[in-house]
Amino acid sequence: MTTTITAPGLAQRLKTETAEQHARMHRLMEQARPFASRENYARFVAAQYLFQRDVVHLFADPAVKAAVPDLDQRGRDDASLADLADLGASAPQGSIASEGVAMPEALGWLYVSEGSTLGAAFLFKEAQEQLGLTAEFGARNLAAYPEGRANAWRRFVAALDNEHLDPAVHDAVITGASAAYDRFGVLLEEHFELA
Ligand code: HEM
Numbered sequence: 001m002t003t004t005i006t007a008p009g010l011a012q013r014l015k016t017e018t019a020e021q022h023a024r025m026h027r028l029m030e031q032a033r034p035f036a037s038r039e040n041y042a043r044f045v046a047a048q049y050l051f052q053r054d055v056v057h058l059f060a061d062p063a064v065k066a067a068v069p070d071l072d073q074r075g076r077d078d079a080s081l082a083d084l085a086d087l088g089a090s091a092p093q094g095s096i097a098s099e100g101v102a103m104p105e106a107l108g109w110l111y112v113s114e115g116s117t118l119g120a121a122f123l124f125k126e127a128q129e130q131l132g133l134t135a136e137f138g139a140r141n142l143a144a145y146p147e148g149r150a151n152a153w154r155r156f157v158a159a160l161d162n163e164h165l166d167p168a169v170h171d172a173v174i175t176g177a178s179a180a181y182d183r184f185g186v187l188l189e190e191h192f193e194l195a
Contacts, residue, residue: 010170011160014111017174021181025119028185032192034123035130038138040192042089047187048141049080049091054098054183055113063103068110068159073152075113079140086138092191097183101176104169107160108176112184114156117149 008016034044056075058064065071084091098109124142127133135143145152160173188194 007167009161010165010167010173011157013170014108014115014160014174014177018112018177018181021178021185022115024185025181025188028188028192028194031194032188034192035126038087038131038133041127041131041133041138042084042087043191044188045080045083045087045138045141046089046092047184047191049077049084050094050097050187051180051184052077052080052113052141054096055109055180057096057098058101058106058109061102061106064106064110067103067107067162067165068156070155073145073147074110074156076117076141079143083138083141086133098180101179104165104172105176105179107165108173108178109180110156111160111173111177112180114153116184117145118153121149 032040032044034041052075056077059071059075068074081091098106101109120142121144124135124139124144127139127142131138133139
């Protein structure tokens with residue numbers, strides 16, 4: 001019997017190699033308590049808006065579009081902005097943190113944003129139950145894509161594991177994901193004034 005050992009694909013590597021950063025997001029969210037009040041939640045949405053703006057900024061790059069063909073169905077910057085308006089909060093200002101980021105790092109930024117739609121299912125539930133928000137008012141940024149979270153995620157993972165993406169660039173995608181997690185971490189720290 002022959003055993004073939006295949007190297008883990010990009011999606012698997014991203015999950016494994018950024019697991020600690022994901023765990024850090026949980027810790028920051030626990031400290032931040034975004035569902036303690038609508039006022040606190042608005043701070044979360046402000047952070048989400050700035051992060052989504054960084055991510056959507058990358059959509060204009062033709063190389064990113066080629067890697068993820070359904071980009072027009074992704075991104076939650078507009079949803080976050082509408083949520084801020086619902087909550088009576090103004091849109092935060094600030095420069096784009098992903099300026100100059102291109103493929104393959106850009107794909108790592110998209111990974112963090114798209115992956116966060118999975119965890120958002122839990123956050124959406126809390127926003128509904130604790131704050132009375134909905135997919136049409138205040139919690140659009142946490143709602144599922146029209147086709148459902150699982151379907152949108154499955155197609156994104158297929159884009160990550162596309163055979164046309166040269167394995168030589170996988171490390172750079174992971175570097176991009178790491179930078180995106182760092183950015184969200186900084187935004188949470190700033191907006192919730194965490195130490
Ligand atoms: C307390 C807040 C959070 C909770 C409870 C949470 C929960 C989860 C859960 C349960 C999954 C796995 C879903 C599945 O496999 O079906 C997941 C995946 C993921 N989450 Fe979170 N999450 C949170 C915050 C975040 C934040 C703030 C980010 C990034 C800004 C993030 C990024 C991701 C990514 C990238 C994945 C995909 C992991 C993979 O399968 O490769 N999460 N999250």
